Structure formats: structure tokens, C-alpha cells
Amino acid sequence: MNCEPLDREKKIYVAGHCGLVGSALVRCLEREGFSRIITRTHGELDLTRQADTEAFFAEEKPDYVILAAAKVGGIHANDTCPADFIMKNLQIECNVIESAYKNQVKKLLFLGSSCIYPRECSQPIREEYLLSGYLEKTNEAYALAKIAGLKMCAFYNQQYHTNYISVMPCNLYGINDNFSLENSHVLPALIRKFHEARLSGAPAVTVWGSGMPLREFLNVEDLADACLYLMDHYEGNEFFNVGSGQEIRILELAELVKRVTGYQGEVLLDPSKPDGTPRKVTDISRILSTGWRPKIDLETGIRRTYEWFCEQYEAGTFTER
Template sequence: MNRSNRIYIAGHRGMVGSAILRKLQSEGFDNLMFKTSAELDLRDYNAVASFFEAERPEYVFLAAAKVGGIIANDTYRADFLYQNLMIQNHIIHQSYLNGVKKLMFLGSSCIYPKLAPQPLKEEYLMTGELEPTNEPYAIAKIAGVKLCDAYRDQYGCNFISVMPTNLYGSNDNYDLKNSHVLPAMLRKFIVAKRNAEESVTIWGTGKPKREFMHSDDLADACVYLMEKYNESGLVNIGVGEDISILDLAQLVKKIIGFEGEILRDLSKPDGTPRKLMDVSKLNNLGWKARITLEDGIRKVYNEIKDITWKTNEAK
């Protein structure tokens, strides 16, 4: 990509899209285009077609999606499947019709089978059943990967797919009803410290392990792969290391300076024992994560420590 290329970032207000936007701006790219959902409804075929015909982007980062936590995914199953299919189908098809030089489709680690071996290798895709609660979202993302490969095979489009691990960073979601484990944990410990509470409770035993990557690292990897990678299939993006939920809670406690104790609610489920990405393909392409988990959490804490949340919402 040249600094003057027309680059469209779909989903620029989300955690991933905004990180890619910041990365490109910091690198001197000055012909960036983006629209809010109010300005451009990506579920509307005609609206997306008009946008592509008028703006003629040369490169596309497809980071737009309908997202949510476990409860939202399981409750609004039709919405998650239909809306994500429409968003990605319209952008990928219009990218083909309007001669986009290269498109990157961003998926999710939930596309891998629930019981896939650890760490998760790219070739494990579609080798087993998915986690039932987020199956509609995962199926949509799998369809996006296959659609990119199909346009590559039939039309010669340079469309690539990447699968990020669990992310955290700027513009994350801290709503305890549908946020992911790390932002929810940050909010709980921040509120508990403010209120001088005696304890913070985490779900389950704390034994399951999860991998966490700062969104700025993801953005760096995405821009790198957009410039270097031109093959079918997918590339995992992660740090290649994981941490138990209990150890994560202890790390967050230390960073925030909470002096109470950590309790475990054993009536709550643990979830999948482990979800670690195999990032050997990414590393062999010449890219490795740079932001440590502790440094990344400190960075996020400094960004959100003064946010005001209602106490009763954090319990």
C-alpha cells in the first residue's frame, strides 16, 4: 500500500477498526475513508454498492460486524447470523465488482471447533462441531473466509482472512451484561477499589486459560499482513501465550491497586478449558506481538480509570 492509496476501514468505530485507523494514520496514510453505521448501513446492498461506486477504495479492511457476549450471541441467533452475512457479503462482493486491489477479512477464534486440539492451528477449521452458544456468529465468519477464498479462486481477487485471538484495548466494551472477561474484570476491580469493597468475585474455578492481545498489536499485524501476505486460507493473529483466569484476576488486581481479596463463584461455569492460538504461521511470516499483557492492561487502565459507572451495574 502506498500512503496515498484509497483505503476503506469498515467498522472504524469498533475496537479493531479504530486500532487499524490509528495505525494507518500514524504511518502517514492520508487517504482513509470510513462511514458510521448511521451514514452507511452495511446491511443495505444498494447503499454499499453506491458507496463503492462513488468512492472506489483500493484497499479494504473488513472489521465491521455485529458483535456481543455469550448471552447476546445465544439470544439473538438469527440476527447474528443474518446481519453478519449481509455485512460481509455486500462488502466482499462490491470489492470484487469495483476492482479493489486487496481486501482483509477479520474473523474470530470462535470459528474453530469447540473441542479442537490446543493450540489452535489454521488447519483445524471445520474439523468438528462449534461451540453452540455462538454458532451463528462463527458460521457467518467461516462463510466470510470461504467467500474470500471463492472470489480468489473464481475471479483472482486478492482477498485474505485473518483470525484474531481474544482482544482488549481502546474502545472496548465494558457493559457487564455482554462484555468479555478482561474488560469486565477491569471494570469490577476499578469499581471495587473506588468503593473500598472487601472482595471481587470471578466466575468458576479460575483454572481455564485464555490468550489476550492488545488491539494495537492486532492493528500492527493487520497492516503488516496487508502488505506482505497474499494467499488463500487464513492466518491466526495472537501472542502465542495464555494465562489462567485466576492469574489474570491477580494481575488486574495488582495493576489497579485493589487491596481486597479475590473470591471464586463455583456455581458459575468455567467454560472451555483453553483457547490458545497457534501463531507459528504468523511468526514465520516475520511478525510477532510486542505488547506484553501487563503493559497492555496498564495502558488500558490509564485510559479508563476515570470513567464513571453506576455501582449497582457492576455487581
């Protein structure tokens, strides 16, 4: 467990810095005094291309790597493009992890997802439940890729004595989220739906599914804080759930977003749309035992996110991928 904190003067590469998680990590690292943060946009470096990834690592020689780059999306995107989700995520993981090894990266952190766990495993979900049952079909391709990345880190540690660690966050939200109505996750989609319904005076907002599934949400700033905490304080072959430890029904979440956005209309449910996993809350005992704690409660986090979204929306620059 005990290890030396990261040297703030060394090079640290944040893969995927334009996304929700990556941008939060860059903000966190800047606040913590890292002076040599390396980033590349997808246009500058396509991590699915092995030769390009290897050339980048050989040139830059980063000391540390945080792998937040991934192809991500909500239920609709995962269910309709499974080949893209498994192929692109496996390519990114293989290229970055192998290049990190070849170029003697001192420490690497891999960002997974709580969707790696079986659809119907016991709740709250403990890390040891991995591979104990069937995955949720609507995001099976993405989950399989993330499981592979986690196992790659563990097996590289085992065979090559590397220092690679993995975290599995619950549902994330926050500044720089994807607010597309077609392929975003539930919380940013609800924020946009209710905001636009308020602006247009729409009498109702329709929420996918029965409204009954239970979900856990973590503000991305808390995740970034947890990642750096583990990079500073943990060495070993265990992986960590990172979450709030709290859960909320989708219908209750919709009512909370309705209140935050000031929408006055009705909330309707569309049970013909898929619910996904019935309940998903992580057991965060393992990371709590290290001394880390989440700090941002859900309503506060949604209010901060909505304030940022409104600024971007009015300027026509909100994130839609």
C-alpha cells in the same frame, strides 16, 4: 508471498472504525502515512443494508478495504441473541465482499475470530483445524458467520482471482474496548468490575465460571500492526491466526487485573455461570514465518488499557455498547 506494499496515497476504507479493532487500525494507518482513510459511522452507513453498501462503494471506489465491522459480544450476548449474531454478521460480510468485488478493490482484509475453531480441537490451535469438529455452542452463531466470511474470501480468490486475505485474532483488548458489564468480553468486564469495586470499597468481586479456562489475549495495537504487515507483505489463499502465543487462566487474569487496578478485596468465583471453551490458544507459527512478531506483553497492555479507561470513566465517556 511476495507482493507490493500498499500505496499510502490510495484510498483505504476501514469498515467498523469506531470499534476496538477498527479504531486501532485507523491509528496504525495514520502513523504509517496513509492520507486517504475512508470511514463511516453506523449512522452514516448501515452495512447490513445491501443497497446502501453498494451505493457507498460505487461512489467512493476505495482501492483497499479492511473489514473490521461486526456484531460482537461476550458469552452472555452470544448465547442469548444467536439469530442477531449470525444474521447481521452474514449480511455485513456478503454486502462488503461482493461490493468490493464489483468495484475492483485491489486488496481486502477480513477480520475473523479464533472462535471459528472446534471446541475441543488440539492445542495450540493450527489453521488447518478449521471445520474438524463441533463448535462451542455459546458462540456458534458468531463463529459460523466468521467461517462464512473467511470462506467467501477464499472462494472469491479462487473464482474471480481477487486479492482477499483473512486473519483470525485471539481474544483482543485495548483502547476503545467495550466495557459494558452485560455484553463485553472478559478482560474489559474485569477491568470495570475491579475499578468500580475499588471505588465503592466492595469486599469482593465475583468472576463468572470456575476460573480454570485458559485464554490467550492480544493487545489490539499488535493486531492492527499485524493486519497492515500482511496487507503489505502477503498475497495468497491461506489465512492467519494472530495472537500472542501465550495463555493464562481466567482466575490468574482476574488476579492480574486486581493488581493493576489496585483493588484490595477478595476474588470470588461463580461456577453456576458458563465457562465457554475450556482452553483456547492459537498456534501463530504461520504468521511468525512471515517475519511479524507481537510486541506488547499482557501486563503492559492491561496497564495502558486501564489508564485509558480511567480517563474515560472519570469523564463519563468510556465505551459501553
